[in-house]
Amino acid sequence: MKSIYKVLLLSSIFILTINSVQAQCNQYAKRNCMPELNPFTHNGQLNIVQMSPGEEAELEIPFYSGMSYKLLVCAQEVIGKAQFQVYDSKNKIVYDNKDHDFAKSWEFEVSSTQKMKIVVIIPQGPKASNGISKVGCAAVLVGFKQ
Amino acid sequence: MKLSFKLNLIIAVAVSSLLFSCKGNSKSDTDEVDPTAVENQSKAAKVFYAIPSPSELSAIIKATGANFNKSILNPPANQSKYTSIIQMSMNLGVYGADLSYTSTFDQTQEAMAYMGVCKKLADGLGITGAINENTVKRMEKNLNNKDSLLSIISDTYLETDVYLKNNDRAGVSALVVAGGWIEGLYISTSIAEQNAKNEAIIKRIAEQKLILENLIGLLESNEADENIPEIMTDLKALKGVFDNIKMTEVPEAEVKTDTVNKKTVIGSNGELSLSPEQLKDISTRITAIRNKIVN
Numbered sequence: 001m002k003s004i005y006k007v008l009l010l011s012s013i014f015i016l017t018i019n020s021v022q023a024q025c026n027q028y029a030k031r032n033c034m035p036e037l038n039p040f041t042h043n044g045q046l047n048i049v050q051m052s053p054g055e056e057a058e059l060e061i062p063f064y065s066g067m068s069y070k071l072l073v074c075a076q077e078v079i080g081k082a083q084f085q086v087y088d089s090k091n092k093i094v095y096d097n098k099d100h101d102f103a104k105s106w107e108f109e110v111s112s113t114q115k116m117k118i119v120v121i122i123p124q125g126p127k128a129s130n131g132i133s134k135v136g137c138a139a140v141l142v143g144f145k146q
Numbered sequence: 147m148k149l150s151f152k153l154n155l156i157i158a159v160a161v162s163s164l165l166f167s168c169k170g171n172s173k174s175d176t177d178e179v180d181p182t183a184v185e186n187q188s189k190a191a192k193v194f195y196a197i198p199s200p201s202e203l204s205a206i207i208k209a210t211g212a213n214f215n216k217s218i219l220n221p222p223a224n225q226s227k228y229t230s231i232i233q234m235s236m237n238l239g240v241y242g243a244d245l246s247y248t249s250t251f252d253q254t255q256e257a258m259a260y261m262g263v264c265k266k267l268a269d270g271l272g273i274t275g276a277i278n279e280n281t282v283k284r285m286e287k288n289l290n291n292k293d294s295l296l297s298i299i300s301d302t303y304l305e306t307d308v309y310l311k312n313n314d315r316a317g318v319s320a321l322v323v324a325g326g327w328i329e330g331l332y333i334s335t336s337i338a339e340q341n342a343k344n345e346a347i348i349k350r351i352a353e354q355k356l357i358l359e360n361l362i363g364l365l366e367s368n369e370a371d372e373n374i375p376e377i378m379t380d381l382k383a384l385k386g387v388f389d390n391i392k393m394t395e396v397p398e399a400e401v402k403t404d405t406v407n408k409k410t411v412i413g414s415n416g417e418l419s420l421s422p423e424q425l426k427d428i429s430t431r432i433t434a435i436r437n438k439i440v441n
Contacts, residue, residue, distance in 0.1 A: 023312040030308065041296055043199040044303025045323075046311070060363065061196040062356040064206055068409070089415045094401050112414035113353040115360070142196070146205050 021050060025137035033074040033139050036105060040070040040143025047140040052133040053079055053125040059140050062115045070143040072105040073097070073120055076136035083121040084140075089114040195363035197323060199303060200243035201296050203330040203350075204250035207337065210346035214251035218336040219244045220329070220440045225263040231271070232373040235318045236439045238267040238306070239325020246299055247333055254289040261285055261302075268306060271318065276305035317371025320364050324377055325439060327354075327361050332436040335429040348425060352418035355388040380435045387427050393418050 025048045034042060049057045063069055075082035081102040086095040094116075097103045110116075120138055220240050228237045245260035265277040281302060288294035310319040331354050338347050362381055365374050393416040400413040420428070 026308045026312055030304070034304075041201065041293070042300050042304065043196075043202060044300045044307065045196050045199065046304065046307055047194050047196055049194070057194065059194045059196060060360055062198060062353075062360060064198060064202060064350075064353070066206060066209055067202065088412055090398070092398075094412055095410065106410070107408060108410040108412060110412045110414075112417055113350075113356065114412075114415050115356045140194075140196075144198075144202055144205075146209065 022048075025050060025139070028076060028137050029074070029139035029141065033072060033141055036072055036074070037070055037141055037143035040068070040145050043142045043144060045142070049120075049138055050135055051075070051079060051120070051122045051138045052135050053122050054133075055122050057120045057138065059118045059120070060115055061118065061142060062113065063110045065110050065113045067144050067146060068107065068109050070105055070107045071118065072141045072143070073118070073138070074104050074141075075120075075122065075138040078134050079122050079136035079138070080125050081123070082138055083123060085119045085121070087117040087119070089116065091117070193363075195360040195367065197327060197357050197360045197364065199300070200239075200246040200326045200330050201250070201299060203243075203334070204246040206350055207247070207330075207334060207347065208250050210337075210344055210350060212337045212341070212344060212347055214248075214253060215337065215340070216248075216253070216256060218333055219247065219256075222259045222263045224440060225266055228267065228270075231318065232321060232376070233439075234267045234270045235321035235373070236325035236328075236377070238264060238271065239322040239327070240329040240436075240439060241267065242299075242303065242322070243326040243329035243333070246296075247330075249292065249295045249299060252292060254295075257295065258282075258285060258289075264302070273306055273309045276309050277302050317368040317374055320368040320371070321373060321377070324361060324365060324381070327357060328432065328436050328439065331428075331432050335425070335432055338425060339429055342422075348420055349417070351425065351428065352391055352420040355391050355418055358385055358388055377435075380431075380438070384428070384431050384435065387424060387431060391418050391420060391424060 026046055029046050029048050047059050051057060071084075071086070073082050073084040082104075083096070083098050083102065085093055085097075086106070088094050095106055095108070097106065100106075118140055120140060122138065125134070220237070222241075225237070225241070228234050241260050241264045245257055245264060248254075248256040248260055261277065261282060265282065268277045281298065284298050285295065288298065306322060307319050310316060310322075331351065334347055334351050334354070338344060338351060341347075358381065362378070362385060365378055365381070368374055369378070396414055396416050401410060402413070403410045
């Protein structure tokens with residue numbers, strides 16, 4: 001009986017803490033990243049992930065021809081500056097913010113509607129003194145205008 | 147006695163965690179995420195799928211020269227029919243797309259009506275705060291300012307998405323997205339049926355092949371939600387038709403950057419085009435899927 005309660009208790013803590021982390025990431029993106037999309041209209045979707053130095057995340061998103069887009073990638077200071085690379089539909093790299101002083105945003109248009117892949121990389125950094133990898137939120141936001 | 151203590155402890159942990167979660171608004175810019183929460187996080191590659199918003203598709207539809215057609219939309223009066231989670235989720239997406247369409251075509255009274263039914267469905271799903279009285283007042287104040295209207299609509303999408311994800315209901319969020327995409331494609335095919343000479347809209351329908359691939363990816367990543375498999379079956383059958391659409395080959399795309407305006411244009415990697423038979427097939431299938439949702 002005791003072990004059932006232990007499992008219940010630990011599960012509750014785990015699930016609720018994960019949810020609270022997700023909520024923190026969402027709040028971070030809304031308050032710290034979204035304003036930087038201006039004057040583009042945000043597409044209404046938050047693409048957020050918790051990342052540690054050395055980790056990568058990929059986002060696939062189609063972009064319409066005839067629109068102007070602003071792609072914004074921001075990460076909490078605790079995990080350092082995020083690198084992001086954009087690949088076209090033929091998997092050719094078309095932008096790497098490492099070549100642009102780790103700029104957080106990039107404005108572009110596509111001549112034909114195509115799906116692009118955005119790879120977010122958190123560069124490897126020194127570990128925290130307690131040996132646990134630092135973890136922070138990274139967000140990819142898209143704004144559009146005609 | 148021990149039992150009630152343990153239950154109290156669980157409740158206390160749950161309440162304090164929820165309170166902690168709600169404190170998000172007062173956090174500083176450089177807050178760290180609690181590392182203990184993610185120690186077990188997988189190092190596997192994280193792949194996400196996103197799809198363009200209904201507002202983008204509405205703008206694209208308008209740019210094709212199509213006229214506004216109220217009769218193809220889901221009437222607001224249907225809202226009272228939707229009582230299950232899947233009905234409310236998918237029709238929130240459908241009405242959200244209708245809201246974007248009416249706003250983009252400056253049909254402000256219709257847009258207000260659609261915002262009203264979106265609010266009712268959001269309330270029904272327990273999405274508190276995403277669409278509230280303040281949202282409706284902001285809309286009323288900005289009826290003549292399309293950019294502000296679209297921004298308000300974008301905010302409501304965002305608040306809905308954030309609320310659902312914060313509350314571990316990403317499956318419902320994916321259903322809302324699916325409903326919005328289905329309505330957008332239904333509107334597009336309805337316009338194409340009425341005006342076969344509108345080649346621009348037909349091209350935009352062909353391009354939905356790319357969006358559908360991502361939508362299926364998004365739904366698959368939320369397949370644990372009990373409501374997802376039913377819609378997946380229909381969408382995968384539709385994908386079978388889109389899979390036959392071929393892309394014209396073009397030379398390697400160029401990337402041109404205007405350094406003065408800091409804008410880059412990525413060249414074409416090919417165009418998708420539809421035959422009349424394929425258009426008919428897509429139109430028939432999306433109408434059937436949409437009818438299942440709204441009727």
